[in-house]
Amino acid sequence: MTNVTDVTDVTDVTSTDGTERLALPPEDRELSPYTGWTRAHWEAAADGLLRAAWRWASPHGALLDLPGRPSRSGVRSDGLEGYARTFLAAAFRTAGARGADPLGLLERYADGLAAGTRTPGRDDAESWPLIRDHTVQGQPMVESASVALGLRLTRPWLWDRLGAKVQDRAEAWLRDALRHTPAPNNWYLFPLSVAGFLQDVGRGDAETAYAIERGLELLEGWYAGEGWYADGDRRSFDHYNGWALHLYPVLHAHLAGDAELLARYGPRLREHLTGFGRMFDGNGAPLYFGRSLTYRFAAGAAIAAGALTGHTPLAPGTSRRLLSGALSYFLNRGALAEPDGLLTLGWHGPHEATLQPYSGPASPYWASKAFVALLAPQDDPLWTAREEPAPSEGPHRAVALPVPGLLVQTGGGLVRVHNHGSDDVPPGAGERAADEEPLYARFAYSTRTGPTARANVPDNHLALEPAARSGGGWSVRRRVHPLGAAHADDGSWGWAASWHRPVFPDGTPGVPGVRVESVTFVRGAEELRVHRVTGAPRGTRIRQTGWADAAPSGAPLRGLYGWGEEVELRAPQGTAFERWVRVPGLLGAVGDDGTALCAAWTSLAEPEGEPPRVTVDGPALVVRWPEGPRVRIAFGPLAIEVGVS
Numbered sequence: 001m002t003n004v005t006d007v008t009d010v011t012d013v014t015s016t017d018g019t020e021r022l023a024l025p026p027e028d029r030e031l032s033p034y035t036g037w038t039r040a041h042w043e044a045a046a047d048g049l050l051r052a053a054w055r056w057a058s059p060h061g062a063l064l065d066l067p068g069r070p071s072r073s074g075v076r077s078d079g080l081e082g083y084a085r086t087f088l089a090a091a092f093r094t095a096g097a098r099g100a101d102p103l104g105l106l107e108r109y110a111d112g113l114a115a116g117t118r119t120p121g122r123d124d125a126e127s128w129p130l131i132r133d134h135t136v137q138g139q140p141m142v143e144s145a146s147v148a149l150g151l152r153l154t155r156p157w158l159w160d161r162l163g164a165k166v167q168d169r170a171e172a173w174l175r176d177a178l179r180h181t182p183a184p185n186n187w188y189l190f191p192l193s194v195a196g197f198l199q200d201v202g203r204g205d206a207e208t209a210y211a212i213e214r215g216l217e218l219l220e221g222w223y224a225g226e227g228w229y230a231d232g233d234r235r236s237f238d239h240y241n242g243w244a245l246h247l248y249p250v251l252h253a254h255l256a257g258d259a260e261l262l263a264r265y266g267p268r269l270r271e272h273l274t275g276f277g278r279m280f281d282g283n284g285a286p287l288y289f290g291r292s293l294t295y296r297f298a299a300g301a302a303i304a305a306g307a308l309t310g311h312t313p314l315a316p317g318t319s320r321r322l323l324s325g326a327l328s329y330f331l332n333r334g335a336l337a338e339p340d341g342l343l344t345l346g347w348h349g350p351h352e353a354t355l356q357p358y359s360g361p362a363s364p365y366w367a368s369k370a371f372v373a374l375l376a377p378q379d380d381p382l383w384t385a386r387e388e389p390a391p392s393e394g395p396h397r398a399v400a401l402p403v404p405g406l407l408v409q410t411g412g413g414l415v416r417v418h419n420h421g422s423d424d425v426p427p428g429a430g431e432r433a434a435d436e437e438p439l440y441a442r443f444a445y446s447t448r449t450g451p452t453a454r455a456n457v458p459d460n461h462l463a464l465e466p467a468a469r470s471g472g473g474w475s476v477r478r479r480v481h482p483l484g485a486a487h488a489d490d491g492s493w494g495w496a497a498s499w500h501r502p503v504f505p506d507g508t509p510g511v512p513g514v515r516v517e518s519v520t521f522v523r524g525a526e527e528l529r530v531h532r533v534t535g536a537p538r539g540t541r542i543r544q545t546g547w548a549d550a551a552p553s554g555a556p557l558r559g560l561y562g563w564g565e566e567v568e569l570r571a572p573q574g575t576a577f578e579r580w581v582r583v584p585g586l587l588g589a590v591g592d593d594g595t596a597l598c599a600a601w602t603s604l605a606e607p608e609g610e611p612p613r614v615t616v617d618g619p620a621l622v623v624r625w626p627e628g629p630r631v632r633i634a635f636g637p638l639a640i641e642v643g644v645s
Contacts, residue, residue, distance in 0.1 A: 227272030238290025282413020398494025
């Protein structure tokens with residue numbers, strides 16, 4: 001193998017939005033009326049991303065040291081991350097083209113593999129870090145899965161051409177992923193992926209069999225139903241369902257030709273996509289919700305896996321519409337840095353508040369998982385069928401997902417998801433909060449707004465401030481206890497409910513016994529937010545916030561019952577969508593009996609009519625629209641009745 005790492009001989013065409021930099025072919029609006037993108041665009045995008053990244057390779061290609069602030073795992077681990085995650089894109093590109101490698105990158109990845117595994121753990125220009133427990137600089141275990149998948153996908157053109165000594169060294173490095181402890185979540189699928197590759201190349205044994213069995217057994221325990229997995233023992237339901245918890249086992253079963261495994265995991269993927277397929281905006285954006293959002297268009301990985309294996313409820317033209325929409329959305333909105341063409345740490349462009357401490361300069365290249373779509377051959381319906389509308393582009397519709405506790409509200413391309421079931425709190429952490437978690441704790445998320453940053457006023461939030469803590473900070477929502485979710489058969493309305501105990505960002509407990517029960521009821525483009533507070537001290541203030549928006553008018557937030565003053569709050573740190581935003585708010589207070597019942601109305605989209613009227617009927621709120629349903633919401637126990645006005 002040659003030691004070439006310079007790829008500057010490839011023509012680089014630049015533009016302000018980054019798409020011309022990728023040397024994309026002309027759009028095809030006949031085949032793809034919504035995006036104009038075809039398979040050729042996907043191949044060109046992969047090539048452009050890889051060309052840009054390889055300019056930062058070490059002399060022998062073992063590390064891709066992309067510029068930027070390091071992750072908490074350190075520069076060497078970040079360099080391995082650059083190699084592994086771009087290798088995944090190159091592997092999907094090459095395997096999908098049946099071995100065609102127009103940039104000649106497989107030779108370079110082979111040289112990098114040889115150099116990186118020669119003296120693992122040594123502090124030099126090429127050596128890869130050792131794989132250790134997740135608590136001891138454990139990031140290399142994550143990257144081992146991408147290396148293994150890349151080798152498995154490109155076996156005829158890379159692995160089979162390596163010398164025996166390099167193969168042995170690579171196996172020795174990878175096996176440490178089987179012998180060390182992963183993080184207690186989707187990380188157990190990384191050793192599974194390593195073991196699957198080793199078995200595929202005739203290097204399987206009891207150790208690899210155990211890694212696969214262990215990973216799949218844990219996955220069974222995390223399966224919550226309706227196509228949704230919890231990410232470990234937490235109630236965190238987010239994009240990791242698609243780009244990890246579904247992708248790894250389905251892809252493993254597909255590559256192994258294991259019909260029995262695919263028969264188990266394929267139907268779960270199909271059911272997952274029934275709801276998840278609605279979480280993509282008509283403009284292509286995935287839902288902004290959960291951690292690791294800098295992986296961007298990796299959100300389409302599960303859609304691609306479903307199309308590849310046939311386990312999807314989506315028509316081929318719809319799948320491509322969602323996939324191409326997401327990829328082009330980011331490339332058209334500043335995801336590539338100037339002048340290098342590298343994926344930035346952020347959403348559109350760089351955005352610090354989007355990031356987690358484990359994110360480094362090469363972390364965004366987990367977006368490579370979307371290129372699993374290229375494994376579908378050129379004549380597959382995924383590429384030949386005419387594009388169809390995204391599910392979110394139809395009329396307003398509500399779809400409840402009771403297992404994750406989410407309520408999906410779509411219409412005209414806009415997607416809103418109301419969160420009454422997902423959080424990121426470890427099972428043994430109790431109700432205290434060291435900090436508020438913007439990516440999970442808010443009551444609502446969308447494909448076009450927020451959330452606001454941790455240091456700013458939270459959007460879409462219900463907070464308390466007891467008189468004894470006046471000026472000491474508002475409460476946050478951490479552990480979410482779901483109470484149910486449902487929708488009308490025709491999708492005309494839907495609701496989701498939960499309760500939580502207010503806690504405070506400084507880690508101190510709230511007042512014992514305080515409880516907030518919450519219901520979101522949606523109808524068309526409208527949202528009704530109802531809360532009951534119990535057990536609060538006299539004088540406790542309450543604050544409801546709405547959607548963060550840069551526009552002066554913003555999304556209206558109107559108090560219908562139990563609220564007093566309307567306020568406009570400001571979030572100068574902005575969001576991933578806007579550099580500076582306003583947040584509408586409502587202020588109220590609990591009664592002398594320590595309780596409060598309040599209702600507010602809002603709409604991120606243009607509402608169809610006037611807000612509803614709200615009256616009290618004993619322990620219940622009765623909501624009547626001028627033209628629409630009559631809704632009765634009672635607490636203790638929760639009871640929601642929907643009838644005709």
